[in-house]
Amino acid sequence: MSKYDKLFEPVTLANGVQLKNRFMFAPMCDDSSDGGKVTDQQMRYMKPRAAHVGIADTGYAYVNDSGIQLPGQLSAAHDSDVPGLSRLATTMKIGGAKAILQLSHAGRGAGGSVAKGERVYAPSKLPFPWLNYDVDEMSKEDIQQVINDYREATKRAIAAGFDGVEIHNCNHDLLQQFFSASANHRTDEYGGSREKRMALPLAVLRAVKETVAASGNPDFIIGWQISPQEKHGDKLGYDVDDMLAQTDEAAKIGFDYLNISLNLSADYSNSVRPSYDIKVKGTDLSFPAYYRAAVGDRVPIFIGSNVLTADDALAAVTDADGVYVGREMLMDPDFVQKIADGQADEIINTTTIEHLKEVGLPDGFVENYADTDGSSRVVSYRNGIPLPGLD
Ligand SMILES: Cc1cc2nc3c(=O)[nH]c(=O)nc-3n(C[C@H](O)[C@H](O)[C@H](O)COP(=O)(O)O)c2cc1C
Numbered sequence: 001m002s003k004y005d006k007l008f009e010p011v012t013l014a015n016g017v018q019l020k021n022r023f024m025f026a027p028m029c030d031d032s033s034d035g036g037k038v039t040d041q042q043m044r045y046m047k048p049r050a051a052h053v054g055i056a057d058t059g060y061a062y063v064n065d066s067g068i069q070l071p072g073q074l075s076a077a078h079d080s081d082v083p084g085l086s087r088l089a090t091t092m093k094i095g096g097a098k099a100i101l102q103l104s105h106a107g108r109g110a111g112g113s114v115a116k117g118e119r120v121y122a123p124s125k126l127p128f129p130w131l132n133y134d135v136d137e138m139s140k141e142d143i144q145q146v147i148n149d150y151r152e153a154t155k156r157a158i159a160a161g162f163d164g165v166e167i168h169n170c171n172h173d174l175l176q177q178f179f180s181a182s183a184n185h186r187t188d189e190y191g192g193s194r195e196k197r198m199a200l201p202l203a204v205l206r207a208v209k210e211t212v213a214a215s216g217n218p219d220f221i222i223g224w225q226i227s228p229q230e231k232h233g234d235k236l237g238y239d240v241d242d243m244l245a246q247t248d249e250a251a252k253i254g255f256d257y258l259n260i261s262l263n264l265s266a267d268y269s270n271s272v273r274p275s276y277d278i279k280v281k282g283t284d285l286s287f288p289a290y291y292r293a294a295v296g297d298r299v300p301i302f303i304g305s306n307v308l309t310a311d312d313a314l315a316a317v318t319d320a321d322g323v324y325v326g327r328e329m330l331m332d333p334d335f336v337q338k339i340a341d342g343q344a345d346e347i348i349n350t351t352t353i354e355h356l357k358e359v360g361l362p363d364g365f366v367e368n369y370a371d372t373d374g375s376s377r378v379v380s381y382r383n384g385i386p387l388p389g390l391d
Contacts, residue, residue: 004310004339011321013256014299017219019054020096022317023336024302026326027102029059029073032362036075038084041362043091049329051095052336060104060168063153066119067105068112072364076153085160098163103153107174108135123177123184150204154211164221170261175201180230180237198246205253224255240280247294258295260287262305275306276316288320310344327387350389
């Protein structure tokens with residue numbers, strides 16, 4: 001008996017599939033694909049980190065060439081990606097984890113597409129003073145194409161042997177841009193009221209759901225990832241209740257688990273380091289407790305952020321069913337195994353660049369963290385979400 005036993009209880013997803021424990025290796029772009037293709041470094045990095053969790057997520061994989069945020073991002077946009085993805089899925093499943101391919105489209109944030117000479121588009125053509133490239137307003141054909149590209153990417157995930165996909169409906173990606181009143185000024189059926197602004201995210205979920213149904217594999221997992229709020233100073237993209245309403249509609253279509261990303265939610269991440277135990281403003285409810293109203297008991301909820309110790313992980317599953325662990329498992333790939341073995345006090349909580357190399361972080365990833373002024377990359381997570389203890 002250990003006080004951490006609860007973390008090692010199985011979790012049943014909405015489609016009946018069981019995860020062997022409550023840990024998720026959080027989705028993290030490792031900046032190390034080669035033109036979107038899986039590299040050996042990525043395989044070496046992923047293997048020990050997926051080995052002991054119940055569910056392991058890849059970093060976001062773009063569904064088409066107009067949706068690339070970072071040059072080292074994974075691709076799920078081409079059939080030629082399938083062999084590499086298949087090697088990655090096989091590696092992720094070695095220890096019994098369910099292997100999940102995260103699917104994304106960066107919309108206006110597709111700086112990686114610009115570098116490839118691709119067109120960048122968004123729900124509306126607005127001034128984007130922080131971007132040094134043109135952004136088109138999406139036509140109806142573009143929207144249909146994106147929905148179709150999620151379908152095709154899901155087929156590739158299935159062909160590659162992944163256990164599921166997670167839809168990245170968050171972190172200022174295209175789907176979030178559609179839901180945001182500040183980014184979406186459309187007057188057609190994809191913009192305007194809250195219901196119309198959720199039309200694209202829901203259409204993507206429906207398309208993925210249909211693709212899974214047509215595959216004849218009811219065990220294939222669909223994860224739905226949200227950012228609970230979008231705020232820019234006084235300007236509101238949407239609030240926690242808007243996202244609750246969207247999640248409610250999405251749950252009617254059906255997904256197998258909810259991943260609540262606290263990462264880039266203003267109010268929760270800008271002033272304070274986002275943490276698994278923060279409360280929804282104006283309430284004494286945690287985010288999993290608040291969003292339970294939309295998904296009920298059948299859909300497990302994952303929460304995380306700033307989980308650095310076994311006690312953090314245990315506290316995170318007070319209201320949630322599972323806990324995602326990101327940066328801590330970059331530093332210590334054995335995080336889960338140490339808790340299982342009664343060695344929680346040996347978990348590594350601080351790091352150095354040398355240590356990151358020793359524990360198998362791909363070169364591009366290490367570079368990000370070594371890049372103290374954030375200048376050498378389009379996005380430096382070093383600035384946004386630094387590793388604890390790395391100065
Ligand atoms: C280097 C890095 C890359 C990330 N890439 C992604 C990503 O591709 N998709 C995503 O949904 N979240 C991404 N995130 C956010 C993490 O999944 C997670 O929500 C965040 O790091 C907070 O958890 P943590 O404190 O355990 O790291 C990334 C975070 C980091 C540090």
